Amino acid sequence: MFEHMGEEPELVPSGTIFTMGCTMRCLHCQNWSISQWYEEGETYTTERLARAVERLRKAGCRNVNLVGGEPTPWRQQWLETFKYVDVNVPVVWNSNSYYSEETAKLLAGFADIYLLDFKYGSNRCAERISDAPHYWEACTRNHLYGKKYGELIIRVLVLPGHLECCTKIILNWIAENLGRDVRTNIMFQYRPEWRAHEIPELQRRLIRSEMERAVEIAEEAGLTNFIT
Ligand code: SF4
Incomplete structure (x- = not known):
């Protein structure tokens, strides 16, 4: 956990807390040593975690940023932790967006800011690269919840x-x-990490023309509030 200065400008300094584990298994994961449980981590009670949240806020963080891996496996513990938090602090739900509708309903009213990854445009890509069946349905639904509730x-x-x-x-x-x-x-x-070598097209970084094409697509879609 630390004061993260590398998030989107409107979020920093962001009191970021990393938890172990993830609901996906992306072969290119840059945080694979915590998302896939290769590191040991440290055990916190919810009361102790609440004190850590308060310390980050008092140190000047604009929010507390729940991330991993993925915060979803710790949903229950996070909800309990905030019963003990005695400062007013916005909660950033920093997630891969691959979670159940039950979780989406529990987050409504808990998360202030939904910082959600949107990784794949098809279930085929999601299953092949991230072992995530029904990804599209979960991801689109959870973005709609995020838009509605935060x-x-x-x-x-x-x-x-x-x-x-x-x-x-x-x-x-x-x-x-x-x-x-x-x-x-x-x-x-993007850079190839962990098991990215198993996916032929993921063995390299982006080239300039791909970056330009992504910006072109965003403009063609009519997006007016994007950053790169
Ligand atoms: S969702 Fe994120 S943390 Fe989880 S495996 Fe994929 S890249 Fe890693």
Whole structure:
């Protein structure tokens, strides 16, 4: 846990707390050592975690940022932790957006800011790369919940070779269903990590023309509030 200065400008300094585990298994995961339980981590009670949240807020953080891995496996503990938090602090739900509708309902009224990844434009890509069946249905539903119950910031990590099957589908869906002015961070920092070598097109970084194409797609979709 630390004061993160590398998040979107409107969020920093962001009191970021990493938890172990994830609901997905992306073969290119940059946080694989915690998302897939290779590190040991440290055990906190919910009361102790509440004190940590308070310390981050008192140190000047604008929010507390629940991330991992993925916060969803710790949903119950997070909900309990905030019963003990004695400062007023916005909660950022920093998630891959792959969780159940039951979780989405529990988050409504708990999360202030939904910082959601939108990774794939098809279930085929999601299953092949991230072992995530029914990804599209979960991800789109949870973005709609985020839009309805909080402030929504969407992260779209552009993957090499996935401009037309993923980036284009995603950005068009966002514009049509969440509004053209929804905050969208189109991310170009993909680099091959962990088991990315198992997926042929993911063995390299993006090339310049792919970055330019992603911006072109965003403009064609009519998005007016995106950053790269
Ligand atoms: S959703 Fe994020 S943390 Fe989880 S495996 Fe994929 S890249 Fe890693």
